[in-house]
Amino acid sequence: MPRGSGKVNLVDVARQAGVSLATASRVLNGSTRSVGADLRERVRQAAANLDYSPSAPAQAMARGGTDVVGLVVPDISDPYFSTIAASVVRHAEPHGLIITLASTERRFEREAEYVASLRSQQARGVVLVGSRTTNDEQLEALRAELDAYTAAGGRAAAIGQHILPADTVIVENRSGARALAEELVNLGYRRFAVLAGPADLLTARDRLAGFREGLRQHGIEVADRDVINGEFTRDGGYEAASELLERDRAPECVFAVNDVMAVGALSAFRDRGVRLPDELAVAGFDDIASLRDVWPSLTTVRIPLERLGEEALGFLLDEPAERSRTRRFSGEVVVRASTPPVS
Amino acid sequence: MPRGSGKVNLVDVARQAGVSLATASRVLNGSTRSVGADLRERVRQAAANLDYSPSAPAQAMARGGTDVVGLVVPDISDPYFSTIAASVVRHAEPHGLIITLASTERRFEREAEYVASLRSQQARGVVLVGSRTTNDEQLEALRAELDAYTAAGGRAAAIGQHILPADTVIVENRSGARALAEELVNLGYRRFAVLAGPADLLTARDRLAGFREGLRQHGIEVADRDVINGEFTRDGGYEAASELLERDRAPECVFAVNDVMAVGALSAFRDRGVRLPDELAVAGFDDIASLRDVWPSLTTVRIPLERLGEEALGFLLDEPAERSRTRRFSGEVVVRASTPPVS
DNA sequence: AGCGTGCTGGAAAGAGCTTTCCAGCGGGTA
DNA sequence: TACCCGCTGGAAAGCTCTTTCCAGCACGCT
Numbered sequence: 182m183p184r185g186s187g188k189v190n191l192v193d194v195a196r197q198a199g200v201s202l203a204t205a206s207r208v209l210n211g212s213t214r215s216v217g218a219d220l221r222e223r224v225r226q227a228a229a230n231l232d233y234s235p236s237a238p239a240q241a242m243a244r245g246g247t248d249v250v251g252l253v254v255p256d257i258s259d260p261y262f263s264t265i266a267a268s269v270v271r272h273a274e275p276h277g278l279i280i281t282l283a284s285t286e287r288r289f290e291r292e293a294e295y296v297a298s299l300r301s302q303q304a305r306g307v308v309l310v311g312s313r314t315t316n317d318e319q320l321e322a323l324r325a326e327l328d329a330y331t332a333a334g335g336r337a338a339a340i341g342q343h344i345l346p347a348d349t350v351i352v353e354n355r356s357g358a359r360a361l362a363e364e365l366v367n368l369g370y371r372r373f374a375v376l377a378g379p380a381d382l383l384t385a386r387d388r389l390a391g392f393r394e395g396l397r398q399h400g401i402e403v404a405d406r407d408v409i410n411g412e413f414t415r416d417g418g419y420e421a422a423s424e425l426l427e428r429d430r431a432p433e434c435v436f437a438v439n440d441v442m443a444v445g446a447l448s449a450f451r452d453r454g455v456r457l458p459d460e461l462a463v464a465g466f467d468d469i470a471s472l473r474d475v476w477p478s479l480t481t482v483r484i485p486l487e488r489l490g491e492e493a494l495g496f497l498l499d500e501p502a503e504r505s506r507t508r509r510f511s512g513e514v515v516v517r518a519s520t521p522p523v524s
Numbered sequence: 525m526p527r528g529s530g531k532v533n534l535v536d537v538a539r540q541a542g543v544s545l546a547t548a549s550r551v552l553n554g555s556t557r558s559v560g561a562d563l564r565e566r567v568r569q570a571a572a573n574l575d576y577s578p579s580a581p582a583q584a585m586a587r588g589g590t591d592v593v594g595l596v597v598p599d600i601s602d603p604y605f606s607t608i609a610a611s612v613v614r615h616a617e618p619h620g621l622i623i624t625l626a627s628t629e630r631r632f633e634r635e636a637e638y639v640a641s642l643r644s645q646q647a648r649g650v651v652l653v654g655s656r657t658t659n660d661e662q663l664e665a666l667r668a669e670l671d672a673y674t675a676a677g678g679r680a681a682a683i684g685q686h687i688l689p690a691d692t693v694i695v696e697n698r699s700g701a702r703a704l705a706e707e708l709v710n711l712g713y714r715r716f717a718v719l720a721g722p723a724d725l726l727t728a729r730d731r732l733a734g735f736r737e738g739l740r741q742h743g744i745e746v747a748d749r750d751v752i753n754g755e756f757t758r759d760g761g762y763e764a765a766s767e768l769l770e771r772d773r774a775p776e777c778v779f780a781v782n783d784v785m786a787v788g789a790l791s792a793f794r795d796r797g798v799r800l801p802d803e804l805a806v807a808g809f810d811d812i813a814s815l816r817d818v819w820p821s822l823t824t825v826r827i828p829l830e831r832l833g834e835e836a837l838g839f840l841l842d843e844p845a846e847r848s849r850t851r852r853f854s855g856e857v858v859v860r861a862s863t864p865p866v867s
Numbered sequence: 868a869g870c871g872t873g874c875t876g877g878a879a880a881g882a883g884c885t886t887t888c889c890a891g892c893g894g895g896t897a
Numbered sequence: 898t899a900c901c902c903g904c905t906g907g908a909a910a911g912c913t914c915t916t917t918c919c920a921g922c923a924c925g926c927t
Contacts, residue, residue: 188676190913201877206915214916217875232672237645238584239913242882247581252625258610260603260814267601270627279641282595282625284613298622302580329575333531415814444817451819471603471758474787476794476819533883544907549885557886560905582883585912 189231198227209235241303246334249304250278250497253295255311257284259414259441260469261486265310265340268490276498278305287413290319296326299335306336306497308490312384313342320344336501338493342383348496348506350489354384354466355391357482357512358438361464362395364514365434365480369523370462374407374432376421376442382413388438388466407432411442418442422449433462434520440465440472443479447519462520466512480520482512532574541570552578584646589677592647593621593840596638598654600627602757602784603812604829608653608683611833619841621648630756633662636669639680643672649679649840651833655727656685663687679844681836685726691839691849693832697727697809698734700825700855701781704807705738707857708777708823712866713805717750717775719764719785725756731781731809750775754785761788769796776805777863783808783815786822790862805863809855823863825855 195205200220207214208224216224227233241247252269254262266282273280281304285291292309299307307330313320327337327346337347365373375392378385393403406428411421418437422445425435437443443465447457455461458477465472468483492508538548543563550559551567559567570576584590595612597605609625616623624647628634635652642650650673656663670680670689680690708716718735721728736746749771754764761780765788768778780786786808790800798804801820808815811826835851 192913202914203877203879203916204875207876210915215875220876234640234644234672234676236585236913238581238590239882240915241581242579242585242884243913243915245882245915249624256610257600257613258603258607258813260601260606263603263606263609264601266606266625267599267627270600270625271629279645280625281592282609282613282623284610286614297577301577302622329577333577415817441814444814447819448817448821470601471784471787471814472817474758474791474815474818476790478791535883545884546886546907546909547905550906553885558905563906579883582912583885585914586883586885588885588912 189233190236191233193231194224194227194233197231198223200224209233245303247303247305248278249281249299249302250494251281251283251295251299251302251304251307253283253285253292253307253309255285255287255289256414257282260471261439261441261467262310264470264486265490268487269308269494270490272491272494276494278494289313290322293319293322293326296323296330296337300326300330300333304335306338308338308340308493308497309345309347310340311342312382313344336497338496340489340493343507344383346505348493348502348508350492350496350508350510352384352484352489353509353511354387355394357484357514358388358391358436358466359395359398360512360514361436361466361480361482362392363398364516365436365462365464365520366396366399366401368462368516368520370434370520371401372430372432372434373401373403374409374425374435375403376418376425376435376437376446377408377410378413378417378438378442380410385413385438392436392438413439413442415441415445418445419449420445422446423453426450426453426455431461433523434464435461436464436466438466440467440469440479440481443481443519444472444475447475447477447479458519458521464520468515477518480514480516480518483515484512485510532576533579534576536574537567537570537576540574541566543567552576588646590646590648591621592624592642592645593837594624594626594638594642594645594647594650596626596628596635596650596652598628598630598632599757600625603814604782604784604810605653607813607829608833611830612651612837613833615834615837619837621837632656633665636662636665639666639669639673643669643676643678647678649681651681651683651836651840652688652690653683654685655725656687679840681839683832683836686850687726689848691836691845691851693835693839693851693853695727695827695832696852696854697730698737700827700857701731701734701779701809702738702741703855703857704779704809704823704825705735706741707859708779708805708807708863709739709742709744711805711859711863713777713863714744715773715775715777716744716746717752717768717778718746719761719768719778719780719789720751720753721756721760721781721785723753728756728781735779735781756782756785758784758788761785762792763788765789765792766796769793769798774804776866777807778804779807779809781809783810783812783822783824786824786862787815787818790818790820790822801862801864807863811858820861823857823859823861826858827855828853 283295339347409421411417465481626638682690682692752764754760808824
């Protein structure tokens with residue numbers, strides 16, 4: 182058992198190996214400069230003996246940077262974000278990147294704080310996940326912080342919206358929702374309602390707009406009063422769905438702009454005694470894996486969540502580009518039991 | 525716009541404020557020593573002007589430590605772990621702790637690597653989540669690494685098992701499963717099967733053992749051939765359930781040792797045309813929030829996932845204790861639609 | 868034999884902050 | 898008036914690495 186507990190540093194290693202500090206350092210970080218095989222071995226031995234663990238902060242200082250990448254998500258317990266997080270973490274590891282996690286609990290003003298913290302930590306990059314409020318002072322604060330961060334040499338990537346000074350991975354919400362709408366019309370539905378998420382989230386807005394576009398192709402409109410806003414969460418879906426049922430005329434099909442809301446809506450309908458899926462069809466968006474077992478299984482738009490993190494990291498690792506780059510992913514409509522063909 | 529982009533350090537701030545480095549430092553970290561109000565203000569101004577961002581690595585060196593806490597989970601995309609992660613992150617923030625995330629993808633040998641990395645980073649503590657394999661060399665490697673880490677001043681906490689040299693938060697799996705078994709018997713069930721998770725995970729074993737204990741109270745046994753092992757995942761549940769259906773004699777009630785497997789099993793049964801819940805009852809364990817909307821809604825054992833992270837962080841922040849401490853949480857049986865009373 | 872070339876090892880200069888130690892100054896007490 | 902104390906500000910050490918620059922050495926060439 183090595184008893185060098187606690188305070189072993191490179192100096193100790195060098196001394197034990199009988200070489201200079203510089204040589205020890207060169208051996209241990211496999212630098213470009215070559216070191217004789219004998220010394221090399223002596224240093225390796227000494228390091229192992231002493232159970233040497235290099236000080237990451239010291240390395241960060243000397244090297245002028247770290248291998249930390251900050252990941253900021255609105256809510257890590259939401260399966261949509263945790264899937265993306267998993268993807269980021271998985272692809273970070275082979276590059277030796279360390280992921281630092283921040284979950285803002287959907288309080289977007291904290292994003293700027295986290296970016297500031299990342300700058301202070303000399304983090305290599307940041308991945309910002311999630312749609313956010315449209316133009317306002319919060320957004321401005323975040324932009325300013327992001328600019329300061331990149332000016333200081335940090336790299337930034339965003340997943341989910343293209344309003345930030347950063348390389349961006351986006352999902353084609355609009356066309357996905359449009360395709361879904363058309364599919365639903367093909368299945369025979371004519372009267373729709375939409376559980377639309379927060380009015381100020383771009384993602385929610387795009388999906389609603391796309392859905393309406395798709396319907397319009399077939400001469401169908403969704404009246405504003407059949408569009409109900411709610412939180413982008415399971416409970417938000419439940420509440421919006423409950424509200425919908427209070428209305429006089431019921432739709433044939435409800436489109437919830439994400440799966441999490443859709444699943445909440447399912448429960449709301451069931452709790453109110455609606456027979457699913459025959460009496461009322463439901464569709465979602467995202468195709469969240471852990472939600473695939475609900476019944477009736479959700480018709481939805483699959484987006485390649487696992488790829489999102491990978492691409493974002495790719496941006497961070499690439500050479501910085503002149504202007505922000507964009508990578509788009511399109512969705513794919515998946516029809517399941519929640520929207521049976523209208524007989 | 526401050527043009528001190530990139531390389532502003534304390535020296536710059538001190539110079540602009542016309543004070544010494546020491547004074548600037550004292551002002552900026554609100555140290556114990558007092559500084560005259562005028563100078564204090566001048567330094568604050570200068571820092572703001574220059575958009576000064578202290579170098580975290582430098583601070584870590586000078587202070588001999590960081591406010592980083594490592595969180596290592598088997599799979600961040602699993603709702604069980606992401607819920608715990610959310611809890612850790614939420615409670616970390618008010619203490620100024622930064623969470624570093626590692627998801628091992630259930631490759632437990634990587635836990636030791638992460639702890640080593642945390643030691644190198646001079647992280648304040650580590651929270652290890654998840655049950656793990658019983659005694660073997662992997663476990664030994666992790667223990668050794670953990671000892672080295674704590675010897676170097678790091679703090680360690682574990683969630684989910686008590687076989688590590690660390691303060692531990694555990695869930696009383698055994699008594700929870702026992703209570704569930706009794707409840708199911710009270711509902712009228714007599715013939716059971718268990719989808720048991722990996723044979724080497726303590727959590728899975730405890731739940732199985734507790735379940736059997738509960739049944740035994742009522743003179744009911746579960747034959748070994750009615751216990752099917754599988755991965756602790758949705759797909760693991762699906763497969764184990766499928767395998768079960770191949771058997772000759774069907775049970776009346778299936779206990780899946782966690783909700784994620786239970787939900788997979790639900791789909792497997794449905795895909796095979798089993799009418800749920802009347803033809804076959806299903807129970808789970810954990811009461812995962814994002815799975816509450818499946819149909820039939822799962823009878824399960826609720827465990828206070830949100831509290832787990834909080835307690836673990838509490839351990840890290842507390843004074844180090846002589847010997848490892850343990851905090852236990854018990855589960856609560858929740859009966860829902862998936863186990864209707866036997867008529 | 869003399870000199871250049873190519874290696875290898877070491878000394879030392881940072882990197883940016885915290886904190887101890889010291890000096891100076893003003894006010895209170897004898 | 899002389900002395901001491903307390904308070905505030907500054908100089909400098911130290912935290913642990915990386916990396917540049919330099920010196921020494923052996924070899925090969927002329």
